[in-house]
Amino acid sequence: MLIEKLIDLGIVTGSRIGVCAMAGVSLGPFTDYKSSIFMGSAAELWEFGNPQSNNSQRFEAALKRVLDYGTRITFIGSIDDQVVPMESAIYSPANHPYIYRAAFIDGRIHAPDFIAHLVGFALKLRNLGISDHGLIRELSIPLAGSLYSGEGHSRLYYDSAVYDLAILHALETTSTPHPTPCSIQHRAAVAGTQPNPYVLPWIMRGLLEEDFVKTELSHETDELLRQFDAWKPVNKALKGCKIQIRSGSLKAMTIMSPFSSFFSSYLHLHTQCQNHPLDQDTPAQS
Template sequence: MTAAVKHYFEIEHNLIISDDCITCVPLEGEGKVEDRVNLLYTNLINNSEWLEAVSSADVILWATHSQGTPVSVRLLHRLLERGHIHTHRQSVGLLAMAGIAHGPFPYLKGSLIVKYFEADAARELFEFMDSESDISQKFRASLVAILDRGTRVTLVASMQDQVVPLYSAIISAIQHPNILRSIYIDSHIYYVDDFLINLITFALQLRNAGLSDHGLLTHISDVLAGNLYAFEGGHSTIYEERHVYGMAVQHLFETLPLGRCVLIDPPVQPVNPKIHPFQAKAVKNPYCLPWAMRGICEDPGIISHPTWSKQLEHLHSLFEAWQPTNPKLHSVKLRLEPWSLAMI
């Protein structure tokens, strides 16, 4: 994060940020979510240098990964509640990389790795699959609280993540203008005219503009799962990429009130977070994906907008040329075939 901040100000503002202007606070600890929150809070409070840096900072940029996402949201909420962070004079940005907000992939619950080798902390993560569970309720309440206090939340999922579904990393069940959603794609799988990549980024843009993706990102998530037993990037390479951190820096400094960027269709008045119930399912109805695509294509807010309608046309042309080779992607092509026929 430090490198991203320095790079941003040097490139965008021709300003060199010295090391003594930035204080790094590396909070580390193992255990279940609430245990880690208590441990990290105690460690921070007991370190007077860190606590003073946090309380006196003009800007707080917080980076977290995987299980650290619910831990960080809960901890940030506590620091706000207890007066250690003051959003009336401090700007706060939270970057969550491959965060487990709606749990891991449901099929991993029976994995030998989780069942026999991982600790209770790993098994607890499956409780996030149900929005009515106690830990989910606490996490959601804290997320709403930090958004209400003006925190800019940048959510970055990882393509081919072996552990965290796309819908979980982008916290699909909540909507708020202070949330920016994106996806990290390893260079070896990126292709500019790939239909699936363009479909996902299009749906993410809709969510960032305050529009609905009609559940498409949820129902496409399983297709993106990486191999848990192969070293192909995904879950563990996202936090090594400086540009991921740079997106969080831009989100904080280039949107209101620090910057001038706004949503394409900004709300007239401040809005409360919209949060919906969520229940992850091990087996999804295959017909939900084409139904979601139908919803997008018939959404008045999308088809009447010149930008979105043009992108839909481009997606259709990419779909026509798309020749998937593996069974999972071929299944997606088959399920979306009615959309192609409807466009003729």
């Protein structure tokens, strides 16, 4: 909002601007932490989760204004943030070529496993202008770090690579040939309900059925398959994610193809469909 005022007042006219938004509460903190003990400005943070609130609408208007100016914005979320959901940190509803999204993964704590690569894969698609089908939204709650012992929310502020990435995005990216308005997807107010366990498998199917993924990123999906088989999540929430993906794929893929029954069906569905006899052009039977 400050940058919006600088632009509107004519203080900034032709300078290139970059914003490094780290673990920002664009959609508010985790709703489970909302309590009467938070008052004043702290309590207002949860208003960003309501798209009809004054704070949320002012933020959207300011974002559109600075993007129209040409500001490069880098949204960075921590994969185990204990305060802000990943969906909020990367402001998932917004779409614009000048927005770049990244995840901070503390190498001291996290090995490069399936879930880390899956989050990175989803953000890569968003940066290419391809939908993640709501994957980051579904993973935001399972990825939450410990409120008592976690430091995911603050650790990224001390890593120089975070700032290097934002500077590169601000200074080394080209401009669009024509003005591109920022689009913000309609969203409902954030609720504190548990996610639907049947949604995640279908999100995975939709994401991996994107044409660009099938034609250009097949080697990355093969690597995801290998990592999924070797993935051994340690907390209850992520164990639930693995069960949802594995068990859900059986139900979903039984409908899609009689030869598909495991998570690998998602990653190789396009190959199987090409070889399926029902997909071949055959003469009609009289």
